[in-house]
Amino acid sequence: MPRTLETGRPEPATSQLPRRLLTILRPELPSLAEEIIEEIPRALPEYDRPMQGPYVTALQIGVERALNQFVARVAEAAPDAHRHDDTYRRLGRFEAHEGRSLDSLQAAYRIGAQVAWRRLMTIAARHDLSSSVMAQLADALFGYMNELASLSLSGYMDARPTQVEDQRRRLLQLILARRPGSDRAIAELAELTEWNVPDEVTLVVVPHDARCVREALDDDVLVDLTADEPRLLVPCRAPDGRPEALPAGRRAMLAEAFPDGGVATGLTVPLEHAADSLRWARQALTLIEAGVLDDGPVTSCEDHLVTLWLLADCALVDQLARRHLGGMNELEPGQRERLLATLHTWLTTRGTAAEMADELHVHPQTVRHRIKRLEKELGGRLTDPDARFAIEIVLRAMSLRDRVRPGSGDRPEEH
The missing domain is CATH 1.10.10.2840 (PucR C-terminal helix-turn-helix domain)
Structure with a gap:
């Protein structure tokens, strides 16, 4: 019976089912939980890992609670809804921290539902359950899987903004470190965080106590204000490969994001030279703080190349x-x-x-x-x-x- 998981949270099924289902289904739950936990990594390579550690423990608890909750629901027992909800939100948060997309999470729920339905078909034949009862069980099972998916989606979305920020900070660190073999790691992390790798970038530094209006920053700007030297990376595109100062629109964005001023921008350089742009921006900020350069809203190295050269050493x-x-x-x-x-x-x-x-x-x-x-x-x-x-x-x-x-x-x- 093909079903698809929806993102909305359906209402619990209210149809009456035989109370003897509790007696029939409960003995099946331990082995069914093991079968589901074995099937998910077999069908989804991204879940294939040693069966130990906090993530796997959470997955095992989640499967066991899901089965017990489902059986209690169809048998009209009183489940612990609060613990139930928290369990599946936590699984969603785990998915975000693992860096997987929501597709993997939905697929895992779908596989769990399919394994459970196969077991129900076997139980039905053994206990001569009617087609009417099986139809109600099918609706209840797949509706319940949709509910779990909705709860996990909520946890996933709560955790993802923080997770993406952490991953983008790591991406900025990789770009600046530029060690041998880092190109692949940069490409993979950029894809994971949905960041288009640019050919040209400008590095930006700001004072430690700078007030930041994060909403004013463009989505493609990499930000690390927690570093010892707070910095940002702004993607740029120089026409025909010619050097170009930071575009006026980007300068206006930085001025709005850091309304107290004191922002220093490096030169626009190829991505592999990002560390040079950061070094020049850092030098410009030092000269701003010393009073050598004017303390405007945004100070560009492009306008002070000779000064930077003369005072570099x-x-x-x-x-x-x-x-x-x-x-x-x-x-x-x-x-x-x-x-x-x-x-x-x-x-x-x-x-x-x-x-x-x-x-x-x-x-x-x-x-x-x-x-x-x-x-x-x-x-x-x-x-x-x-x-x-x-x-x-x-x-x-x-x-x-x-x-x-x-x-x-x-x-x-x-x-």
Whole structure:
């Protein structure tokens, strides 16, 4: 007798059945439970596992209670409805945690019903049950299976949002770790969580105490705000393979999701380079917190590439400064500052003494005097292209570090 399980919860059958069914059916229940528990993993490979552990124990209890509940119902005994309901909701939660779809759960119930019906047919022949009684038993059995499926569906749906979030956090971790052989694991977990693997992504970091409006985030954004460094992954598509900043719509989404601001986005990169995008976004957030970069709603690395490069390794900048500007440390601080300002202007403008004087708001003769003093202090480094380039890098980096917000940390070391 073919039947299908519905998702709605039907009303319990109320037809009268012979009370002697309780006596007839109850002795069959232990062996019937064993047969169902053996048949489900045989028919459904996803349930094929060693018959031990908490999941299998829950399955065994579920089958035994289902059979006892059904027999008590058709014999008009008084079942424990509360414990009954909780058992099958718990099975649904197990399914969600196991990562199986609802199809597997429905199939397991269907198999259980089919095995039970075969046993009922055997019992009917042995005890000469009428066709009317068998028809009522069929309606009661398959209606009861629908009820169990509905209860488990409720538990499944309650557990699935949390489970999917956990699995997507794991997916983000796999993408960032990018170990050998991880492509298959990423693909499998992405399929399990219904996440389309993109070619290009942008990583995003936010402050630890950032207030998040989760409803504002797009469904395809991977989120891990529980990590030591809260981060998000935003899928992007760069046209024709050209580098592209995070689209305006995505920036607006982040601004809405994190209304207090302080969001930093990395560059849009191929998925396999996601860790680089995260590293750059993290560096940008550090510079935002230090006051080097403006603290807007969403700060993009795309707009600050040179700054990120110059301040990527401040210790190395210090070493360059010692080698190329160390001779000026003996000067009086005010004099040293004026000379460095003049040197920075000369390197960046290559202007005449008069043009530089306008820029510095001093007399041209003062500029000429400072240039002579710089030539004395720095010697041949000003005529060496490599040294001159290194000095310009150092001065630009020092200028950026001078923008550190008061109270945000130690100021750059003077050279």
